[in-house]
Amino acid sequence: MDVDENHRSHQDRLDESEASASENEDETRLPSTITSKAFASLRNTVVSDKSKGKKKANEEIGPSSEPYTPLEKQVKELKERYPDVLLMIEVGYKYKFYGEDAKIAGKELNIVPFNDRNFVTAGIPVHRRDIHLKKLLSQGYKVGIVGQTETAALKKVSDNRNAPFTRQLTHLYTAATFIDSVDDSSASAPGMAPIILSVIETPLGGMGVDERVSIALVGVTPSTGDVIWDEFDDSYLRSELETRMAHIRPSEVLVPDAGISNTTQKILNHFMSENVDTKDKKKTRIERIKKSLGYTQAFQGLSEFYSQKEKARSTASSNYTSGKLLADVSGLPQKVVIALAHVHNYLATFGLSEVLSQTDFFSKFTERQHMLLNANTLANLEIYCNQTDFTPRGSLIWVLDKTKTKFGSRLLRNWIGRPLVDIRGLQARVDAVDEILSSDEPRVNERLMKLREMLKGLPDLAKGLCRIQYGKASSLLRLRFFFSVLNTLQCTPKELATLLKAFERVATSFETLKESKDVGFRSPMLNDIVFSFPSLAMPLKDILAALDLKKAADDVRDELWRDLEKYPGIMDAKSGLLSVESELKEELKKIRRLIQKPAAQWVAVGGDEYLIEIKRDEMREIPATWHLMTTTKAAKRYHTPEVKQMIQERARYQEMLVSESNKAFLSFLSEIVDKYYIPLRTAVNNIAIADCLLSLAQVASQDNYSKPQFVEEDVLDIEEGRHPMIEALRSDPFIPNSICLGGEETKTKIITGPNMGGKSSAVRMVALIALMAQIGSYVPAASVSMSMLDAILTRMGASDDLARGRSTFMTEMSETSDILHCATSKSLVILDELGRGTSTFDGMAIAGAVLEHLIQNKSCKTLFITHYPVLASGIRRSFPKEVTNLHMGFTEETGIVDRKRTITFLYRLTDGIASGSYGIECARLAGVPEPLLEAAATKAEEMKRIVENKKNQNW
Numbered sequence: 001m002d003v004d005e006n007h008r009s010h011q012d013r014l015d016e017s018e019a020s021a022s023e024n025e026d027e028t029r030l031p032s033t034i035t036s037k038a039f040a041s042l043r044n045t046v047v048s049d050k051s052k053g054k055k056k057a058n059e060e061i062g063p064s065s066e067p068y069t070p071l072e073k074q075v076k077e078l079k080e081r082y083p084d085v086l087l088m089i090e091v092g093y094k095y096k097f098y099g100e101d102a103k104i105a106g107k108e109l110n111i112v113p114f115n116d117r118n119f120v121t122a123g124i125p126v127h128r129r130d131i132h133l134k135k136l137l138s139q140g141y142k143v144g145i146v147g148q149t150e151t152a153a154l155k156k157v158s159d160n161r162n163a164p165f166t167r168q169l170t171h172l173y174t175a176a177t178f179i180d181s182v183d184d185s186s187a188s189a190p191g192m193a194p195i196i197l198s199v200i201e202t203p204l205g206g207m208g209v210d211e212r213v214s215i216a217l218v219g220v221t222p223s224t225g226d227v228i229w230d231e232f233d234d235s236y237l238r239s240e241l242e243t244r245m246a247h248i249r250p251s252e253v254l255v256p257d258a259g260i261s262n263t264t265q266k267i268l269n270h271f272m273s274e275n276v277d278t279k280d281k282k283k284t285r286i287e288r289i290k291k292s293l294g295y296t297q298a299f300q301g302l303s304e305f306y307s308q309k310e311k312a313r314s315t316a317s318s319n320y321t322s323g324k325l326l327a328d329v330s331g332l333p334q335k336v337v338i339a340l341a342h343v344h345n346y347l348a349t350f351g352l353s354e355v356l357s358q359t360d361f362f363s364k365f366t367e368r369q370h371m372l373l374n375a376n377t378l379a380n381l382e383i384y385c386n387q388t389d390f391t392p393r394g395s396l397i398w399v400l401d402k403t404k405t406k407f408g409s410r411l412l413r414n415w416i417g418r419p420l421v422d423i424r425g426l427q428a429r430v431d432a433v434d435e436i437l438s439s440d441e442p443r444v445n446e447r448l449m450k451l452r453e454m455l456k457g458l459p460d461l462a463k464g465l466c467r468i469q470y471g472k473a474s475s476l477l478r479l480r481f482f483f484s485v486l487n488t489l490q491c492t493p494k495e496l497a498t499l500l501k502a503f504e505r506v507a508t509s510f511e512t513l514k515e516s517k518d519v520g521f522r523s524p525m526l527n528d529i530v531f532s533f534p535s536l537a538m539p540l541k542d543i544l545a546a547l548d549l550k551k552a553a554d555d556v557r558d559e560l561w562r563d564l565e566k567y568p569g570i571m572d573a574k575s576g577l578l579s580v581e582s583e584l585k586e587e588l589k590k591i592r593r594l595i596q597k598p599a600a601q602w603v604a605v606g607g608d609e610y611l612i613e614i615k616r617d618e619m620r621e622i623p624a625t626w627h628l629m630t631t632t633k634a635a636k637r638y639h640t641p642e643v644k645q646m647i648q649e650r651a652r653y654q655e656m657l658v659s660e661s662n663k664a665f666l667s668f669l670s671e672i673v674d675k676y677y678i679p680l681r682t683a684v685n686n687i688a689i690a691d692c693l694l695s696l697a698q699v700a701s702q703d704n705y706s707k708p709q710f711v712e713e714d715v716l717d718i719e720e721g722r723h724p725m726i727e728a729l730r731s732d733p734f735i736p737n738s739i740c741l742g743g744e745e746t747k748t749k750i751i752t753g754p755n756m757g758g759k760s761s762a763v764r765m766v767a768l769i770a771l772m773a774q775i776g777s778y779v780p781a782a783s784v785s786m787s788m789l790d791a792i793l794t795r796m797g798a799s800d801d802l803a804r805g806r807s808t809f810m811t812e813m814s815e816t817s818d819i820l821h822c823a824t825s826k827s828l829v830i831l832d833e834l835g836r837g838t839s840t841f842d843g844m845a846i847a848g849a850v851l852e853h854l855i856q857n858k859s860c861k862t863l864f865i866t867h868y869p870v871l872a873s874g875i876r877r878s879f880p881k882e883v884t885n886l887h888m889g890f891t892e893e894t895g896i897v898d899r900k901r902t903i904t905f906l907y908r909l910t911d912g913i914a915s916g917s918y919g920i921e922c923a924r925l926a927g928v929p930e931p932l933l934e935a936a937a938t939k940a941e942e943m944k945r946i947v948e949n950k951k952n953q954n955w
Helices: 003-023 036-045 070-081 100-109 126-138 152-157 239-248 262-274 295-316 324-330 334-349 375-380 396-400 406-417 423-438 442-455 461-473 476-480 482-488 493-508 524-546 549-553 568-595 641-700 724-729 759-773 808-822 840-858 869-878 919-925 930-954
Strands: 086-091 094-098 114-116 119-125 143-148 167-173 196-205 212-221 226-235 252-256 285-289 362-364 603-605 608-615 627-631 635-639 715-721 737-742 748-752 783-786 791-795 827-832 861-865 883-894 901-911
Touching (some): 070 086, 070 167, 086 126, 100 119, 212 334, 226 334, 239 262, 252 262, 252 334, 295 334, 375 791, 396 406, 396 724, 423 524, 442 641, 461 493, 493 549, 608 627, 635 641, 715 759, 724 759, 759 861, 808 827, 808 840, 919 930
Parallel strands (some): 086 143, 196 252, 252 285, 748 883
Antiparallel strands (some): 114 119, 212 226, 603 608, 715 783
């Protein structure tokens, strides 16, 4: 035998033996991501080199100067077909990476790649696949799973048993399109689910600072079914886009390969680099769409998709209003339709387009009933993460999130990011929280106790419903490829059983009542929520009547159904298997007679079944047609031609049983979606609202939290307010502060005071208390009386923005410009040390001009921190009825001997302008050498005299 042929045979045998080993291991199959037309194209990529025989003269030589083995040829062809996908290729009992993929895997997974013939390679065990896959996805890679699509049993009895296994791409994943199981405990961030954001931009004219663009967005959360969209005009700063990106925080961004301006691209790149979770090191990826659609083409594609959904719903329910889905989509702005079509096409590649089929759950980002919190405000107030290590600890959501369910946590996150401005809706939330907190009626307390018990241990029902949708979306074409289908069922029978048990618990927790008011709460919101739960009983009764819940929990797919006649394919497969088993019994009887051993039994060895074993000392003449399978020193084992044929027939029936069982299950999931998705999803939303209200009530139960009062008068009046996060983090008591903006008090407060005196914490406290009140929460204060704020706009801190080519001062001015554009008379504006990024006099002049503009033209509630006492006194003289000067209280003592000043911070807002900022004293606390401090003190006195001499000229 030629050397190359010998090596190839060895390679093939190794490949086969590894695959056989993998068949004997328990595998956890991942959910699928390839369906419909996308899968139809992918399944044509089946790669199999069945070449045999001797080395060909024109055989391709690899980098190692050795010919490519059949397996290497498969790898080479797969990489050529999917150049932008990191491939995990199933080879026996491992998943292997090849070439550049192996180098990436080595770096990201901390495994060692090595040279193996023509490829660098690295491998991981089969049972560790999920863990390593998630690591790669979190780093922004698109990962494909290449599976062996032949069983070892069929391989061993087939004519090409010495050829390598056939392999094909069976999964395709990104971070946002990988849908964990319902009971998965990991999360990308507390209260978050990965979002895919599609962006479309249209120029409106202008150059440089006068540039204007129109931007359309569609954000989709594949794991929950939520869809958010928006269309807006933006300036050259792209502040509107930045605000939405900060709220949505997408895991993936879809942009056309052409048609996105450099300015917008810089914003996206900046966000991608800044949106890295420092704890989990998760990265955001940009997916470029090679060919952008026009409106006509986009609408036509969506029309076909939604027409199919309309037909399915009309068939499933006679009460369905025909044309609703198409009407909802046609009512969207044209650019939003294009963005929606882009994300639809992208999701279809992964088999997830079904998530877009429920237009009832589309929502617009900018709604009039929500407060505006721009990107700077989210960061400056530490709404979702702290600004130290960027983790949730120390953030507002960390303080408020006491929810018991994942979908409840996500809803609370949405509430926090989008506070209400509709006073009726807000009052309904606050009243519900108040009743949960303070009710002393036994009947009400009993219902609240049941509600809390109901929430305990609930799985992620929102994600579960989406996984049911994706099961419905699986293309029937794929059912012929049962290996793929085993990997692609998004919702397993076991998960379905978990979901149905959870819904059954919800449906039976409360008795059925005639009217919502009969529930017994004073709060209509609580009455409506509890009243809705028993209505789940009827849909669940219909579903459970068809399903054996115990078999589903055990994942016995071919025995799920109470009425098996509904699925004749399963019955035919089972009948065929019984027939083959009977034939095998008859064949054994014939063999016993032939070898004259009445007690002979079938033997199974190493995955080979139905072997007949002949001891060497009992060897008789064996028919020439018998096939020798294995041999040992003591015995030889054979397959007869008839047995070999029966094994093949048995394997075909087994495949048929799996295929028909999966087909029946997918059909059942489709029926659930068409008939019951809306009531089930509505129930999930109501459970989430109840979870959020109970969470806010738990927060309200803390000492010295009070119910906010909402009034028509334009005022924000806080008595003895405290910073919610600082109070939660520190063991010593927080010193409260009182402040009133509007009403009988001035709407603008200029705050001065020593460094480290608590100015920034005080103004953040005001903003956080107002925000908490407008999500329906109790607040950390003795009392709060306020009108509705339409926005909280902040400009705090000092940092440059090198990614967008902005200096510290340019960043400061850009953010200020955004505030001046967005602020209204109902806004709360916080400006912290505006103007410090440039020279003293320029900074003072700009700060004064901005403050005057806010007072005269915006009439908004303003908290203005400054270290310019001259500015504070000058503005106060110019606007005595609109402005009040405050400072953070402190005491000052001067040493008798060394004449050094010692500052004691009181952390109390006090009337008047501070006598100084005491930066030198702060520097002394930081350990700056004393000679330097003495020199600085002398210079400070000189500059102070100069400024005092000129202040009358400036104001």
